[in-house]
Amino acid sequence: MISLQSVTKEYETPAGMFSALRDINVEVRKGEFVAVVGKSGSGKSTLLNMVGGIDRPSSGTVAVAGTEIHSLSESQLALWRGRTVGFVFQFFQLLPTLTGAENVMLPMDFCRTFPARERRQRALELLERVGVAQQADKLPSSLSGGEQQRVAIARALANNPPVVLADEPTGNLDSVTAGAVIDLFRQMAKSGTTVVIASHERDIARVSDRTVEVVDGTIVGIATDPYAAPEAEDCA
Amino acid sequence: MTTPWRKVIRDFWKERMRTALVVLAIALGISGFASVMAAYAILTRALDEGYLATNPASATLRTDRIDDDLISAILANPEVSDAEPRRVVNGRIRSGPVEWRNLMIFVVKDFGNIRVSKLNPEAGAWPPALGEILIERDAFRVARARIGDTVTVKIAQGKEQTLRVSGGVHDVGQAQARMENMVYGYITLATLAQLGEEAYLDQLNILVAQNRFDEGHIRTVATDIQKLVEGRGHPVRRLDIPRPGKHPHTDITGVMLLSMSTFGLFVLVLSGIVVVNLITALMASQVRQIGVMKAIGGTRWQIARIYFGQALLLGVAAIIVSLPLGLLGSRILCRYLAAFLNFDINSFAVPVWVYLLVALVGLVTPLLAAAYPVWKGSGISVREALADFGTSRNTFGTSVLDRALAGVGGSVRPLVFALRNSFRQRTRLALTLLTMAAGGLFFISALNVRASMISTLDRLFAGKKYDLSVALGNMYPSEKLARVINNTPGIVRGEGWFTTDGTLPDPTAAATPGNAGSSGLHSGGVAGGGQGSGGSRGTRVNVIALPPETNLLKLEIVEGRDLLPGESDTIVINSALAKKLPQLKVGDPLTLQMGPAETTWRVVGISRESFSPSTAYIPLAFIAERHPGMANNLRLVLNKTDAASINAVKTSLERNLELEDVRALGSLSQADSRFSFDQHMLMIYVFLIVMSGIIGGVGGLGLMTTMSLNVMERRREMGLLRAIGASPGFVWTIVVAEGVLVGLLSWALAALVAWPVSKLVGNFLTRVVFQTGLEFAFETRGLFIWLAVSVLVSAAASFIPAWRASRFTVREALAYE
Structure with a gap:
């Protein structure tokens, strides 16, 4: 589903060239739940950005769901992203002037993936799935952090993408809520969606199929959870 | 409604105060433009329709005595559809004991059958009986007479005669009597004879049969008629061919209104600048949202459309506000100009093209203004957008100007703070200064143009060392005239x-x-x-x-x-x-x-x-x-030039001229002639002052928008200030000081360019109205008045934003993202 070959990423900074990623090679299968762990600034977010087409590699290739995304133009990339990748951010990033349901409908509006009449119904179903159907018509400002993140997850699933990327999705949540959110990702992976989560919390390794550890832009280790992996393969 | 449109509307509603300010600024511009365009459409239509309804003569020939044979011969030409004789006699009129006024008498052969250059009876008798005179409706004020009054009239060889004013007419083709300081009267041939003149008609009004609006054709036909008239032994003294179908004042009215609309467009451009500031700030504050929308599949164009949608909404709201205002303005303008030009407006209906034009301009202005900030803002990459941590990305302290400002110290801390703050958003500052300076420029120009016109007229009148000029009906020996002068006191x-x-x-x-x-x-x-x-x-x-x-x-x-x-x-x-x-x-x-x-x-x-x-x-x-x-x-x-003394001289001069058997045609004092210029000048002056008021209004709204954006963006800083012990008063002071500083800067900018610009504007306007240039004078008073206005307006404009800033609680301000 996801294939990164010899990916490097360098940024020009006033202090000279900075290598955010060095020679990264990763393969992720369909329905796999992968955790990218590392300290702040290690390059895990950059890795996620490469997969989501938010950033382009300085060298190497990135293929997601059969598309070599480094070859797409900006507008092709936007459309591709909308249909193929669902994003979940640390600070939820809901649009403040849209209600929960509307936030979920927005990717469908952008990508025209479902008939206009069905979009709200689908949004409500997704909100139901993540347990915040009651909050559908409320503005983000009146939701708790956990509720906002659930709406954000529903939004990530709006276009039924094969891949969901989450950057520190529990970083702003209490431990109970964080656990519930992680469960949602687990369920997603079970139902066949490829999930990649970046986190600096090592606990995530316990629930993921595989853990990729990044230090200073390099992958230093890949650990496989012996109990979770066969399940993922079943789904694939 | 799609979700992006919901976002458009709610984003605006969230900042409704600021949206209202910007809508108001655009609406001001559109109203001005709409008033002028609607007035232009109504006036030119009414002027030409009203004029055409009188069946105006295609050509006028002046010859000697016109008889029925001559008219029959002219009418035999198939190119002529009608020919009607008339006569114009100059004389003087006096109502009661007041001074003499210049009188132009139109002698009409048959009031019951006027077919060319018709008159519209408005009040009293029609036609005038023997010994009666009808007066043009606008001329009653010049003659200071009313229907039923008896007036004294004197023409050519005749002695003073009395006529009864029996009615009022509207003569559409004549210039406004008050402006010309002339009384237009209408009498029959028999009355002319009674006045002691020989009763004949010498002016021929001709109407061509075909191609009534083809000046070349009219000229050919008129020249043929001229030959025919001359061939029958009547010398032609003069042949006039007015512009076919056009009221003599159509062009000047059109030029005046169109130059006004240029200023209207200028205001619109300035209100566009306010939109640029608003949308730029909006885009900056929503960088992260843009990133998220891109991350979930929004393309640049889809996101740009959301913000263009906001610009479009601004336009629609402004049009809704400004249309009624514009229509009201056009009526006021039409009424004023109709009175000025002495004609009636039967319908204030505004043609569809004006609505369409106003709607187009109203929609396009904010869209154009938003184009650059929206396109630039929506082009940001997702990574950059998501990494953005606030609204002011450019850090203060990186440029030379910043460092220079950092060197400006002082013990009044709020002022130093305000000074440095005002230079943080340079583009916004520059655009705000531009709108405010434009208002100042117009105001200073208005005063300069007035001063220049006064100095030009002073110079013109300074060369004329006489106080009164008297035109005589004929030439007279100088000794006779010298006697009159010697015998007249004063x-x-x-x-x-x-x-x-x-x-x-x-x-x-x-x-x-x-x-x-x-x-x-x-x-x-x-x-x-x-x-x-x-x-x-x-x-x-x-x-x-x-x-x-x-x-x-x-x-x-x-x-x-x-x-x-x-x-x-x-x-x-x-x-x-x-x-x-x-x-x-x-x-x-x-x-x-x-x-x-x-x-x-x-x-x-x-x-x-x-x-x-x-x-x-x-x-x-x-x-x-x-x-x-x-x-x-x-x-x-x-020896004395006050109105009463001049009138006294005129009266006794009149008597003495009569004693010497000298006939005067009319007299004009320098004061009266200056008055007429001053009236026209006042029009230009008032126009400029009104314009500067409107532009100043837009500038004030612009500054208010800018200050409210600044306050919003610096909310966190305000919280910090409060956290380290600043009182609400201190926060209030720095915001107001920043606004006043912007006002002062705009004043300086206006003052710098006021000289060349007011010279240009003055020359342009006087050329339109008088076809002449100006003796330029600079009114320094304007600088000081505008300084006061700038400070007051900018303090007022930053008052509400400052008040809001001072009320942020520390917690709120620090939580704001």
Whole structure:
């Protein structure tokens, strides 16, 4: 589903060239739940950005769901992203002037993936799935952090993408809520969606199929959870 | 409604105060533009329709006595659909004991059957009976008479006669009587005879049968008629062909309104600048949202559309607010101009094209203004957008100016803070300064234009050393006139001049249609002037024969020299005439037709004379060779020049002229002639002041928007200030100080460019209204007044944002993202 070959990423900074990623090679299968762990600034977010087409590699290739995304133009990339990748951010990033349901409908509006009449119904179903159907018509400002993140997850699933990327999705949540959110990702992976989560919390390794550890832009280790992996393969 | 549109509307609602400010700014611009465009459509339509309804003459011929045979012969020409004789007689009118007024009497053959250049009866009797006169509706105020009054009238050979004012008419084709300071009267042939004049008609109004709007065709037909009339032994004194189907004032009205609409568009551009500031700030504050929308699949165009949608909403809201305002404005403008031009507006209906144009301009302005910020803002990459941590990405302290400002210290901390703050958003500051400075510029220009017009007129009138001029009905011996002057108390001294009309022979003449139409103002109404315009025999020139070493006129010679005693073939032309003869140089010969003869003169000088028609000055000696010791014009210096003294002199002068059997056509004091100029000037001045008010309003709204954006963006800083112990008053002070600083900067900017710009604006406007340039003067008072206005407006504009800033709680401000 996801294939990164010899990916490097360098940024020009006033202090000279900075290598955010060095020679990264990763393969992720369909329905796999992968955790990218590392300290702040290690390059895990950059890795996620490469997969989501938010950033382009300085060298190497990135293929997601059969598309070599480094070859797409900006507008092709936007459309591709909308249909193929669902994003979940640390600070939820809901649009403040849209209600929960509307936030979920927005990717469908952008990508025209479902008939206009069905979009709200689908949004409500997704909100139901993540347990915040009651909050559908409320503005983000009146939701708790956990509720906002659930709406954000529903939004990530709006276009039924094969891949969901989450950057520190529990970083702003209490431990109970964080656990519930992680469960949602687990369920997603079970139902066949490829999930990649970046986190600096090592606990995530316990629930993921595989853990990729990044230090200073390099992958230093890949650990496989012996109990979770066969399940993922079943789904694939 | 799609989700992106919901976002458009809610984002605006969230910031409704600021949205309202911007809508108001655009609405001001659109209202101004809409008023002028609607007024233009209504006025030109009403003016031409009203004029056409009178069946205006295609051409007017002046000859001697017209009889029925002549008319039958003309009507035999199939190209002529109608021909009607009339006569225009100049005279004077007096109502009660008040002074004499200039009178133009139109003698109509049959009031029951006017077919060409019709009159609309408005009140009282129609037709006038023997011994009765009808008066043009606008002229009642000049005559100071009412229907039923008895007025004293004096024409040509006749003695003073009394006529009863029996009714009022509306003569659409005439210029406003009050502006011309002239009374238009309408009588029958029989009444003319009663007044002691020979009862005949000498003016022929012709209507062509076909192609009524084809000037070339009219000219061909009129020339044929002229030949026919001359062939039957009637000399043709003059042939006038007005612009077909166009009221004489259509063009000047159109030019005036169109130049106003240029200013309207200017205001619109300024309100566009406010939109630029708003949308730029909006895009900056929503960078992260843009990143998220891109991350979930929004393309640049889809995201740009959301913000263009907001600009479109601004436009729609502004149009809704401004249409009623614009229509109201157009009515006020129409009523004012209709009164000024003396015609009625039957319908204020605004044609569809005006609505469409206003809607288009209203929608396009904010869209255009938003184009750059939206396109730039929506182009940010997802990574950059998501990494953005606030609204002001450019860090203060990186540029040379920042460091220079950091060096400006001082003990008044809020002021230092405000000074540095105001330079943080440079583009926004520059755009805000531009709108505010424009208002100041217009205001300072308005005062400068006024001062310049006053100085130009002062200079013009300073050369004229007389207080009263009297045009005589004929030429009279100088001794007779000297006796009159000596016997009239209040006159210090006087001179007898000779004035006449000349024309430039055709080949050299630059055609100037409409020049004669405004002659009433420019010639001061002394000679009466014709009603037509665009004479076919070249440019008309006022010829004034001056006594050698006259004390009463000091020409301002700009090239060559003045006339010298002992000369009789030299001529000095004024700047208006020189402009029409650009090839002519001092020393060249100039041929003028005066009466039947052509005379060639040697040009010795050019004199500067603003606001004047084409005039040539010749030595009185030339006239004296033909009519020794005669004059037809008096120029008098009085010992007192207040209105009452002038009137007293006029009355006793009148009596003394009568005693000597000298017939006066009319008199005009310098004060009256100046008054007429001042009226026109006031119009320009008021227009500029109104414009500067509107632009200043837009500038104020712009500053208010800017300050509210600044406050919003610096919310966190305000919280920090409060956290480290700043009082709400301190926060309030720095915001207001920043606003006032912007006001001061805008004032400085306006003051810097005021000189060249006001010169340009002044010259442009006076050229439109008077066809003449200006003697530039700078009114320093304007600078100080605008300084006060700038400080007050900017303090007022930053008051509410400052108040809001001072009320942020520390927690709120620090939580704000």
